[in-house]
Amino acid sequence: xAIIVQKFGGSSVADAAKVENVANxxxxxxxxxxxxxxxxxxxxxxxxDLIEKAxxxxxxxxxxxxxxxxxxxxxxxxxxxxxxxxxxxxxxxSLTGWQAGFATNSNAGxxxxxxxxxxxxxxxxxxxxxxxxxxxxxxxKYDNITTLGRGGxxxxxxxxxxxxxxxxxxxxxxxxxxxxADPRIAPNAVKLDEITYDEMLDLASLxxxxxxxxxxxxxxxxxxxxxxxxxxxxxDGTIVKEAVSVEKMLIRGVARDxxxxxxxxxxxxxxxxxxxxxxxxxxxxxxxxxxILQSIGRENKKDISFTVTKNHxxxxxxxxxxxxxxxxYEEITHREDISKVSIVGVGMVNNPGVAATMFEALYDxxxxxxxxxxxxxxxxxxxxxxxAEKAVQxxxxxxxx
Amino acid sequence: xAIIVQKFGGSSVADAAKVENVANxxxxxxxxxxxxxxxxxxxxxxxxDLIEKAxxxxxxxxxxxxxxxxxxxxxxxxxxxxxxxxxxxxxxxSLTGWQAGFATNSNAGxxxxxxxxxxxxxxxxxxxxxxxxxxxxxxxKYDNITTLGRGGxxxxxxxxxxxxxxxxxxxxxxxxxxxxADPRIAPNAVKLDEITYDEMLDLASLxxxxxxxxxxxxxxxxxxxxxxxxxxxxxDGTIVKEAVSVEKMLIRGVARDxxxxxxxxxxxxxxxxxxxxxxxxxxxxxxxxxxILQSIGRENKKDISFTVTKNHxxxxxxxxxxxxxxxxYEEITHREDISKVSIVGVGMVNNPGVAATMFEALYDxxxxxxxxxxxxxxxxxxxxxxxAEKAVQxxxxxxxx
Numbered sequence: 001x002a003i004i005v006q007k008f009g010g011s012s013v014a015d016a017a018k019v020e021n022v023a024n025x026x027x028x029x030x031x032x033x034x035x036x037x038x039x040x041x042x043x044x045x046x047x048x049d050l051i052e053k054a055x056x057x058x059x060x061x062x063x064x065x066x067x068x069x070x071x072x073x074x075x076x077x078x079x080x081x082x083x084x085x086x087x088x089x090x091x092x093x094s095l096t097g098w099q100a101g102f103a104t105n106s107n108a109g110x111x112x113x114x115x116x117x118x119x120x121x122x123x124x125x126x127x128x129x130x131x132x133x134x135x136x137x138x139x140x141k142y143d144n145i146t147t148l149g150r151g152g153x154x155x156x157x158x159x160x161x162x163x164x165x166x167x168x169x170x171x172x173x174x175x176x177x178x179x180x181a182d183p184r185i186a187p188n189a190v191k192l193d194e195i196t197y198d199e200m201l202d203l204a205s206l207x208x209x210x211x212x213x214x215x216x217x218x219x220x221x222x223x224x225x226x227x228x229x230x231x232x233x234x235x236d237g238t239i240v241k242e243a244v245s246v247e248k249m250l251i252r253g254v255a256r257d258x259x260x261x262x263x264x265x266x267x268x269x270x271x272x273x274x275x276x277x278x279x280x281x282x283x284x285x286x287x288x289x290x291x292i293l294q295s296i297g298r299e300n301k302k303d304i305s306f307t308v309t310k311n312h313x314x315x316x317x318x319x320x321x322x323x324x325x326x327x328x329y330e331e332i333t334h335r336e337d338i339s340k341v342s343i344v345g346v347g348m349v350n351n352p353g354v355a356a357t358m359f360e361a362l363y364d365x366x367x368x369x370x371x372x373x374x375x376x377x378x379x380x381x382x383x384x385x386x387x388a389e390k391a392v393q394x395x396x397x398x399x400x401x
Numbered sequence: 402x403a404i405i406v407q408k409f410g411g412s413s414v415a416d417a418a419k420v421e422n423v424a425n426x427x428x429x430x431x432x433x434x435x436x437x438x439x440x441x442x443x444x445x446x447x448x449x450d451l452i453e454k455a456x457x458x459x460x461x462x463x464x465x466x467x468x469x470x471x472x473x474x475x476x477x478x479x480x481x482x483x484x485x486x487x488x489x490x491x492x493x494x495s496l497t498g499w500q501a502g503f504a505t506n507s508n509a510g511x512x513x514x515x516x517x518x519x520x521x522x523x524x525x526x527x528x529x530x531x532x533x534x535x536x537x538x539x540x541x542k543y544d545n546i547t548t549l550g551r552g553g554x555x556x557x558x559x560x561x562x563x564x565x566x567x568x569x570x571x572x573x574x575x576x577x578x579x580x581x582a583d584p585r586i587a588p589n590a591v592k593l594d595e596i597t598y599d600e601m602l603d604l605a606s607l608x609x610x611x612x613x614x615x616x617x618x619x620x621x622x623x624x625x626x627x628x629x630x631x632x633x634x635x636x637d638g639t640i641v642k643e644a645v646s647v648e649k650m651l652i653r654g655v656a657r658d659x660x661x662x663x664x665x666x667x668x669x670x671x672x673x674x675x676x677x678x679x680x681x682x683x684x685x686x687x688x689x690x691x692x693i694l695q696s697i698g699r700e701n702k703k704d705i706s707f708t709v710t711k712n713h714x715x716x717x718x719x720x721x722x723x724x725x726x727x728x729x730y731e732e733i734t735h736r737e738d739i740s741k742v743s744i745v746g747v748g749m750v751n752n753p754g755v756a757a758t759m760f761e762a763l764y765d766x767x768x769x770x771x772x773x774x775x776x777x778x779x780x781x782x783x784x785x786x787x788x789a790e791k792a793v794q795x796x797x798x799x800x801x802x
Contacts (some may be wrong), residue, residue, distance in 0.1 A: 145497075
């Protein structure tokens, strides 16, 4: 008998039939003799619908009230899932984030979990109940409801698994595991049986959309065994753990991220500290810069290009415009029709041929590269967005079949 | 400067424009220098939509999970109203039932308020915030979310008003006060400036649909001054209080209630205790019986007719069928196409002519009376439902113009 945490995303509980499907999966695990804690997200488009409702009234509501609003979404889905399990005839109870003991800091909209008081969860498990917990939410020390931001439900599930020392944390999604590339783009993509936390982190941050980074980081920190599985198909998924025992593939996956905007600051004076000035301006406002390219131009001027996520582009442009005089540049350009394609793999750090093979694949496919960024475990290129899918397929097939 | 509790029902916050309208009303009261606590219900049809969602999954969910589900409705409306007030630029905070300190018993679906811990509400008021509280909900001693049942938001508002010793509790609805009859039925209906708690209780229980009995009972118990007002029009409403100073009208209002079913148990043996047996059977199952008529028939048999609310009819019939042998009746009949029309007024207790005048009005209108029930402050008649509106109008105009 094991303690198992299962997490189901919004698309897995989008309607009554899907809720019943999840109920059956959960009860099956329970009837195998396990203690089961289930973490669920808000149904389907509920969160988007609630955001729209809010924006009809106030384009810029406080984060505190936004959290009050959005946390109702999971409250609905936990109650419905509990009702579906009641119908099967198994003891069950649903708990909101605060009832489940999630104590967070007060950073509304993007709160961090400080600790989980597991008393209530454990008491309900001791009574042989399936425990359904609302993901994505907690309570700060002033008794305000908070939400955990993007990927919050994954993080909730891993945090509970760590706190109650679960044997594993199963993350159910609409794909059946982690693939070497998005199978909709690269038909030859292969499902991985196992992957390390670090590889998963690189893939997640590169837009693989399976697990959010915060949850993988937490799983790594507390040694929580993660399994990514399909909500709909009953097949083995992908296990995420510290070390993988399979034969070393050179690279583990190809990922694409279209949420990229490139900003170029042109004609900066080529003097020390000017790059620092540009980037400290952005970092003070919490804008993360990804790929950076610096080039020397004509007449002792230089250009700095960098990428940000699309939702930060406008703010970054405004910050730079406001400091035009102190930065002393000639003009700023920006574009959003670009994509970042990356390869990930712990095996490639000692193999200088990997980058060359990647560039060859792109050259063969006739794809122009705008910017390049490399680290120990990944190589990313910035290309035109209309080439992104072709690039993923070309690189994937070059390396992985 | 006064402390004012304002309660807005679901139809008053049904969409973005209506939420903004409510926000303006609330802010106006705040800007006059008052401390304002606002109690809101779930938006428009939200509660019905949630119930439908639940029933798609489980026709008979536990009340505990139903409360978890339904309480999300008010959580949405309090957040949206807070956002609308933020937009106006006034400090505001929304609180769920449990955040506002509502401690209830564990009777899920129909919980009673045990006490309100007002610490948080008072602290927020001290910070000059408008406090928005989710009506209809609380928390039991095991930290389960509960709901208060029908009329719950009115009750929440009155309970807060009592607990924080508010100067008044304004109940905003889609009518602009308490009328001598439903103005849609009796065009000559007159709005009452004042009415006593007892008269209001009789009108409410007779289907006037303005205030729920529980809230009026609580207001009476704690001496909370109630004002029934329009959410949409800025006119004086009706004040509900202990004693009214206006000239004594003989009757205060005419009410109609179509939620009535009549059951007749025919051919019972005319022996002692048989009526008791019938009604104890029903009361054990929580079925309230209203008007009762007992008549002696042929051959030492008697018939007992009584009314119940429509949702209890089927259960009542089944209970009686199951006890056919022990009760020893011949047959049971039932009908639902009936209506109860009542006149209410403390002034009529000492005036025997009131009943006669009422019956005369019905006779003049050609309306047949099936059953009659009288008490100190009201007279009710059961008539065919198709005559109900005509009856209200005839009685109203006979007495009140």
